[in-house]
Amino acid sequence: MNSSANHRPLAAHALCKSFDATVALDDFNLEVESGSLLTVLGPSGVGKTTALRILAGFEMPDSGTVRVNGQTVNGPGIFVPPERRQVGMVFQDYALFPHLNVARNVAFGLDAHHRELRVSQVLEMVGLAGFEKRMPHELSAGQQQRVALARALAPGPQVILADEPFSNLDAALRKRLRAEVRSILREARTTTIMVTHDQEEALAVSDQLALMNEGRVVQTGPPDHVYRNPATSWVAEFLGDADFFDAHAKGGRITTPFGTFPTTRSGKVKVMVRPESVTVFPHAQGVAVVTYREFFGHDQLLSVKLPGKITLRARCWPQPALAPGDRVAVSVDGIHIFDEPQAPPAPPETPPGTPLPQRVVIPR
Amino acid sequence: MGVARPAPRLRALPPNTWWWVLAGVVMLPAAAPLGVLAYGLVSGVVTTVPMARLLELAANTGALGAAVTSTSLLIGGASAWLVSRTDLPGKKLATVLVLTPFAVPSFVGALALLGATGADGILSTAWAWMGGDVIRYPSGFWAAWLVLTLISVPLVHLAVAPAVRSLNPTLEEAARGLGAGRLKVFWTVTLPQLRPSLTAGALLVGLYTLSDFGAVSLLRYDTFTRAIYLEYAGRVDRRPALGLAAVLAAVAVLLVWLERGTRTRGVWFTARPRRTGSPVRLGLGGKILGWGFLGTLVTVSLLVPVAVLIAWVMRGLISGVLVNQPWAELGRSMWVALLTALVAGVVVAPVAMVTTRYRNRWAGLLEGGAWALYGVPHIAVGMAMIVFTLWLARPLYQTLVLLVGVYVVMFLPQILGPSRDSLGRVSPSMEEASRSLGRSPLRTFMGITLPLMAPGLLSGAALVFLTTLRELPATLLLRPAGFETLAIRVWSATGEGFYTQGALAGLLLLLVAALPLAIVTRHELIR
Numbered sequence: 037m038n039s040s041a042n043h044r045p046l047a048a049h050a051l052c053k054s055f056d057a058t059v060a061l062d063d064f065n066l067e068v069e070s071g072s073l074l075t076v077l078g079p080s081g082v083g084k085t086t087a088l089r090i091l092a093g094f095e096m097p098d099s100g101t102v103r104v105n106g107q108t109v110n111g112p113g114i115f116v117p118p119e120r121r122q123v124g125m126v127f128q129d130y131a132l133f134p135h136l137n138v139a140r141n142v143a144f145g146l147d148a149h150h151r152e153l154r155v156s157q158v159l160e161m162v163g164l165a166g167f168e169k170r171m172p173h174e175l176s177a178g179q180q181q182r183v184a185l186a187r188a189l190a191p192g193p194q195v196i197l198a199d200e201p202f203s204n205l206d207a208a209l210r211k212r213l214r215a216e217v218r219s220i221l222r223e224a225r226t227t228t229i230m231v232t233h234d235q236e237e238a239l240a241v242s243d244q245l246a247l248m249n250e251g252r253v254v255q256t257g258p259p260d261h262v263y264r265n266p267a268t269s270w271v272a273e274f275l276g277d278a279d280f281f282d283a284h285a286k287g288g289r290i291t292t293p294f295g296t297f298p299t300t301r302s303g304k305v306k307v308m309v310r311p312e313s314v315t316v317f318p319h320a321q322g323v324a325v326v327t328y329r330e331f332f333g334h335d336q337l338l339s340v341k342l343p344g345k346i347t348l349r350a351r352c353w354p355q356p357a358l359a360p361g362d363r364v365a366v367s368v369d370g371i372h373i374f375d376e377p378q379a380p381p382a383p384p385e386t387p388p389g390t391p392l393p394q395r396v397v398i399p400r
Numbered sequence: 401m402g403v404a405r406p407a408p409r410l411r412a413l414p415p416n417t418w419w420w421v422l423a424g425v426v427m428l429p430a431a432a433p434l435g436v437l438a439y440g441l442v443s444g445v446v447t448t449v450p451m452a453r454l455l456e457l458a459a460n461t462g463a464l465g466a467a468v469t470s471t472s473l474l475i476g477g478a479s480a481w482l483v484s485r486t487d488l489p490g491k492k493l494a495t496v497l498v499l500t501p502f503a504v505p506s507f508v509g510a511l512a513l514l515g516a517t518g519a520d521g522i523l524s525t526a527w528a529w530m531g532g533d534v535i536r537y538p539s540g541f542w543a544a545w546l547v548l549t550l551i552s553v554p555l556v557h558l559a560v561a562p563a564v565r566s567l568n569p570t571l572e573e574a575a576r577g578l579g580a581g582r583l584k585v586f587w588t589v590t591l592p593q594l595r596p597s598l599t600a601g602a603l604l605v606g607l608y609t610l611s612d613f614g615a616v617s618l619l620r621y622d623t624f625t626r627a628i629y630l631e632y633a634g635r636v637d638r639r640p641a642l643g644l645a646a647v648l649a650a651v652a653v654l655l656v657w658l659e660r661g662t663r664t665r666g667v668w669f670t671a672r673p674r675r676t677g678s679p680v681r682l683g684l685g686g687k688i689l690g691w692g693f694l695g696t697l698v699t700v701s702l703l704v705p706v707a708v709l710i711a712w713v714m715r716g717l718i719s720g721v722l723v724n725q726p727w728a729e730l731g732r733s734m735w736v737a738l739l740t741a742l743v744a745g746v747v748v749a750p751v752a753m754v755t756t757r758y759r760n761r762w763a764g765l766l767e768g769g770a771w772a773l774y775g776v777p778h779i780a781v782g783m784a785m786i787v788f789t790l791w792l793a794r795p796l797y798q799t800l801v802l803l804v805g806v807y808v809v810m811f812l813p814q815i816l817g818p819s820r821d822s823l824g825r826v827s828p829s830m831e832e833a834s835r836s837l838g839r840s841p842l843r844t845f846m847g848i849t850l851p852l853m854a855p856g857l858l859s860g861a862a863l864v865f866l867t868t869l870r871e872l873p874a875t876l877l878l879r880p881a882g883f884e885t886l887a888i889r890v891w892s893a894t895g896e897g898f899y900t901q902g903a904l905a906g907l908l909l910l911l912v913a914a915l916p917l918a919i920v921t922r923h924e925l926i927r
Binding site for chain 1: 827829830832833834835836837838839840841847848851852
């Protein structure tokens with residue numbers, strides 16, 4: 037463990053948690069930098085919410101430690117209850133107190149000292165000044181969410197945890213609100229850990245991503261870095277469209293039907309291609325055949341079949357209008373190589389800086 | 401690792417252990433009567449009662465149960481159909497009027513019958529004045545049957561009306577389309593759809609009849625409950641009374657078990673939303689007939705009894721015999737009921753918390769414990785507690801503490817239901833939000849959970865209050881010497897033939913207990 041963890045607003049180390057027979061967390065590690073927004077992203081049922089609830093103090097881990105601003109709140113023989121953790125929480129259902137008005141909801145975590153000042157301060161911050169006397173049921177879903185955020189921000193916690201904060205909103209509102217919430221959090225300079233299963237949302241708002249699968253964090257890093265350099269094929273596939281095929285690396289290169297790529301590996305490897313890096317041209321002697329086309333207006337998605345039972349998808353300009361059966365030439369803007377299928381998933385500790393397969397550009 | 405500031409060391413305690421401890425302590429007393437009754441059943445105490453006597457009581461009780469159940473099924477089924485399936489005008493009023501008699505305690509019903517047709521009764525006097533023959537003292541099977549049937553009709557109506565409302569009209573239409581006549585459709589299509597709710601209603605009525613003490617004791621019909629009291633009152637040896645109580649409790653538990661079984665099946669039959677049929681159109685004749693039926697029912701079960709009580713009070717006022725007014729009893733009843741409601745309100749909180757928030761074996765056990773005494777006839781519970789205190793808790797014998805404790809345990813389901821309903825609407829994340837905002841578990845409970853739970857707690861406490869006011873057999877057996885409540889006053893005055901005294905106490909009881917009860921439960925009743 038590195039000593040900088042002591043100064044993180046929040047750090048979790050080697051958390052394990054099982055419910056009866058099911059393992060929810062299996063060696064879960066997470067650190068968040070001060071003032072940043074970290075998103076824990078993963079499919080449903082991988083233990084994201086369990087992790088968050090342990091960090092908040094609502095669940096006890098079977099083992100592992102949690103530290104808030106260097107202070108151990110979970111550890112051997114130590115359990116600090118939620119009310120003494122200085123960790124704020126924004127709930128999926130907002131959990132506004134229905135019998136208290138907006139001002140009293142927001143003031144709930146404050147002591148009498150400067151209470152009113154602080155309430156109007158945070159309500160101002162979330163754009164709800166003047167709503168003090170409203171009851172929760174008189175607010176729209178978006179307003180309720182901002183009250184929940186204001187309530188969590190008000191006591192000035194070390195870190196705010198948010199469990200799927202946008203999942204209760206309709207699609208249009210969700211996009212608008214996540215931008216708003218992002219800027220509120222920036223303005224408040226709050227450290228935030230958010231949990232979601234929505235890739236687009238995670239990529240759009242996060243400073244840092246932590247990808248989670250099967251009870252552990254598989255990869256962390258800035259969104260664009262993780263998207264471009266997935267540590268495992270699972271990460272690659274979870275974050276966006278990807279096609280895979282097996283290939284053989286020999287003498288520092290991989291030969292594919294669409295060109296030859298340099299590599300440092302040898303032996304059996306797994307090659308990943310993202311649809312947006314594939315370009316196709318109509319070509320009578322092309323090696324590939326279009327098998328399927330979906331037209332989206334702003335672009336089209338083509339499925340092409342190459343020799344060696346390789347199928348790639350290409351996301352490209354809507355022109356030219358290709359039809360199934362057309363012969364095409366294929367050029368690929370970059371591939372990604374994994375040691376799989378034999379290799380186990382990368383260890384969770386893998387920091388983003390470890391050597392990853394290189395991106396290559398084929399010579400045209 | 402770097403040097404961390406000293407962390408607060410706290411024992412790692414799962415956050416909600418205290419709720420479990422509290423809930424367990426609260427439910428422990430329910431084990432006492434059940435244990436004694438079970439002991440009574442297996443220890444051979446039953447054999448202190450001659451077999452012939454047991455069979456006689458079983459036959460009497462069974463006959464009354466069968467008669468009351470079948471007639472109330474017919475009347476209640478008809479009223480449910482009229483109110484739920486036809487275009488009869490004034491259905492809301494009819495529903496309220498048909499259901500209200502359920503709030504009349506059976507001993508008040510018996511008093512009304514005796515006061516009307518007994519010696520010197522209002523109707524007998526009028527009859528004699530018109531030159532009729534002297535009417536025999538109304539007692540025995542038919543008298544008990546009449547009173548209990550009239551009070552049970554609302555039970556059947558309640559059980560059947562929702563099922564009638566959600567009858568699937570397409571099935572009947574399909575049968576008609578296949579050439580079946582109205583009568584055949586009723587027997588082969590409609591009735592089978594109603595069978596679960598009819599069965600549930602029948603079992604409820606059976607259970608009620610089995611448990612009733614007030615009417616059968618005043619009308620001198622020899623069933624288990626009356627026999628238990630006579631054995632208790634007439635002997636020093638408590639074993640025969642305990643043996644009878646154990647048998648009665650066992651039969652009741654069997655009925656409850658059957659009733660629960662039908663309840664789940666009934667849900668299957670009625671839960672799915674369907675198109676509801678357009679109401680059956682009654683012609684003018686049908687409407688007159690319908691209101692004639694409902695009007696007779698309401699007159700006999702509600703208006704006449706109340707009128708008879710009022711007449712007796714007037715008679716007493718005019719002739720000046722109305723001395724010894726039951727104000728002290730009223731006060732005593734009110735405050736013991738208030739105390740019971742208060743204790744139940746406090747005690748139910750942990751049980752509701754645990755059984756709402758956890759779904760595991762222990763929660764199931766606790767919930768079972770809360771419901772354990774549901775359906776066990778109160779006279780059996782009372783008898784068991786007499787034996788229990790005499791054997792194991794002598795200082796509690798005939799104390800107010802015991803009385804209130806038994807009330808609370810018996811009536812807990814009434815407050816547990818509404819409390820759980822309102823607690824179920826409090827998302828656990830609200831409590832967690834409060835914790836993460838710095839409030840301790842206790843302050844969270846006081847600031848968030850309790851206020852949100854309050855409506856259910858209050859309406860449940862009101863129910864407990866009203867039920868306690870009306871309670872007769874347990875009070876009779878467990879009260880401190882000389883602790884006379886309103887219900888006991890009605891019962892003992894009626895038993896001794898002082899109908900004037902009984903009528904005033906009975907009217908008071910209707911005013912303070914039955915009327916509010918009808919109002920409190922109205923929302924659930926109608927819907």
